[in-house]
Amino acid sequence: MNVIAAVKSYVNKMNEESEPGMKVLLMDKETTSIISMVYGQSEIQQKEVFLLERIDSPNYANSTGLRYLKCLVFLRPTQQNIQALCLELRNPKYGAYYIYFSNIIAKADIKILAEHDEQEVVKEVQEFYMDYLAVNPHLFSIGLPTCMFSGNWNPSALQRTVQGIVSVLLSLKKCPTIRYQANSDACKILGQRIDEVLNKESSLFSFGQNSQSMLLILDRRDDPMTPLLNQWTYQAMVHELLTINNNRVNLSNVPGIPKEMSEVVLSAEQDGFYARNIFMNYGEMGTSIKQLMDQFQTKAKSHQKIESIADMKNFVEAYPQFKKLSGNVAKHVTVVGELSSMVNKYNLLDVSEVEQEISSQTDHSAHLQSIKKLINNDKVRDIDAAKLVMLYALRYQNHSNNDVKSLISLLKKRGVSDTLLKNTVNILEYAGSHARQSDLFNVENAVKITKRFIKGLSGVDNVYTQHKPVLHETLEEIVRGRLKEQLYPYIGSSYNNGRYQDIIIFIVGGATYEESLTVHSFNKMNSPTFNVLLGGTTIHNSASFLQEVEQAMKNVERTHTRHIRNVTFD
Structure with a gap:
């Protein structure tokens, strides 16, 4: 069961079933994301796709089109798309249309499309089931x-x-x-x-x-614990600290970032280094980056001697790979460098150690003191301080000495935003013990922790990988x-x-x-x-998860958190 392979096979089939020749690929916002998750633009263009267009773009509506081109249409079967496609077929911009819907389409909608195809430009209509992000x-x-x-x-x-x-x-x-x-x-x-x-x-x-x-x-x-924790494997860590959106990472807020690095693509399908390191932990990433740099330097040095036509020919043949490697080196050095900077700047190792202990062990007094210490640390981010309180509230919700009120008071004193303060209450209402079927904190934890210390990931101290x-x-x-x-x-x-x-x-x-x-x-x-x-x-990091919680709890009566509601909202 490989969803990337499934989507790729549909895209290949879509291209193969149309007649040979230059083509336009016409998509909507969502199908553009679906295809970009598995194919880069250059890869698509290698399949005789001359242009990529969006049917929902105002610029496309005003364009003239090229009648000698064939058009591959890949759309979600929404009413909005059906209407846009009807307008397209009534005044076709291209000579032939091969229409593929990402999901089941109603027979009535196919009939409507047929009625609008007055010039008989539609050669094919099929359902290709790729209505998700792989x-x-x-x-x-x-x-x-x-x-x-x-x-x-x-x-x-x-x-x-x-x-x-x-x-x-x-x-x-x-x-x-x-x-x-x-x-x-x-x-x-x-x-x-x-x-x-x-x-x-x-x-x-x-x-x-x-x-x-x-x-x-x-x-x-x-x-609710898992999406609140800081992460230490490459893909998860990038998403937590920098956010991955459809394989893209926005680095424009990083000080001194070169323009070409303001947004980078992290795709295991198009980037061998990322594919090999996607599940590597933070400790191992430094070694991997060093090896990538060494590989680049070796290749760069070998290309400095160009003394003959044969040398030039070999250089030209190797250059696309060389250029790709140099771009990869710069990209991953930049990303890992920014992760490292954030880990040090925001004391994330200290924060994560306490997060892991709360999620995996029971020691109320020690956890309470550790959280108070980190709340009072200026280097710790507000969101990390608030998440520690949320983790504490979830673990010790029914503890006789629960002191979530004093922790919320410390957050208020620190100047944490109202949104984060409200989420300390929302998280308990959303996913407290009343809402859970599984026992997050069962009595077998001590045995499991021992096993985790033995079987933990190499390269990162096991203290950061206790949680399962x-x-x-x-x-x-x-x-x-x-x-x-x-x-x-x-x-x-x-x-x-x-x-x-x-x-x-x-x-x-x-x-x-x-x-x-x-x-x-x-x-x-x-x-x-x-x-x-x-x-x-969706695929959450802690920030998006808290937005999910906030949205889910809008207008919901607080029946399980009245005891802490006043201290939060007064």
Whole structure:
């Protein structure tokens, strides 16, 4: 189950099925993101694609077009896109149109398009199921920054999520058993809506003999700790500290950054160094960057001797690779340099040590003192100070000596923003013990911690890698065939004694790169017996997760946090 390979195969098929010759690729905002996640612009242009256009761009509406070019159309089947395409076909800019929709399209919409194709320029209409963002081979996102409002599904986000998951299933040719987290209405509703589509479109899902597959729908609220923690593997760390948006990282705010480095692309498909180091931890990244620099310097030196025509020819042939390598060196040195600067500037090693201890151990008095000390440290960022209080509030919510009030008072005294203060309350209302099905802080933790110290990642002191997401335990239960039906009920009547080979896990409220690492490690150990694919409404870092929490808690009555509400909002 490789979502990047699935999307790439559709793009290749799209290009191969049209007639040879120069083409235009016409997309919308979302399908542009879908394709850019797996292909760079130069790679697309190598497939005889002369122009990339956006149907929703005002500039495109006013352009004249080139009738001798063929047009590959890749759009989401929305009403807005259908209307725009009708206008396009009534006055076609190009000689022939090959139309591909990213998901199931209604027969009525195809009829409307046919009626507008008065000049008979449409050569083909097909459904190519790539209505999601393929982030890593085992990770996909629907691309929704938030999905809940006032404690319930935002209706448009629910519809978009159903469409995204359905397209994942179709692209991978899976018709799975659906299970969901029992205490989550959001998971149940999503599961039911997907099941309705599977039944309605049963002919599309009749894949014949298929491996046993399961779609397991989980709620972000069951594990609020994971998205709050600082991260120490390359991809996760970049997202936490700099933010990755559709494989792009904005560095324009970095002091003294060269113009060409103001935005960089981090794509494992187009960047071998990134592919090799995506799950490497911070300690190992320094060694990897040094090796990349040495490799570059060796190649740079070898090209200084050009004494003959043959030397020139060899140089020219090697130059594109040389240029690419030099760009890669500069990019990763810049990114890792900025990460290193932020780690030192904001005391992130000290912050992370306390975060990890709170998430993995129980020592109320020591944790309280450590948090107070860091709140009073001027080098620590406001968001890190507030997150420490949130982690404390979650772990010690029911502790007899809970002192979250004094910690919030210290945050107020420090001058932390009202938004962060409110989120210390929101997080408990959103994902406190009343909202969780799993026990985040079970009594087996001491045993697990001992194992983690032994099995921890090399290169970074194990103190920074103690935490394991709840998803880790869930996967262990699946392997043992012990996923309890009362905790994860079935939708529909597909039972198979709980034994599955292909497992698609979807997290309502967003997945994280730490969970992606968990799945990657699990697949390495258990493939081909088990193959896990992870998806989420979005891929969170701590800042985006807190926006999700804030949106979900708007207009929700605070029934579980009245005891700390006054100290926050007075």
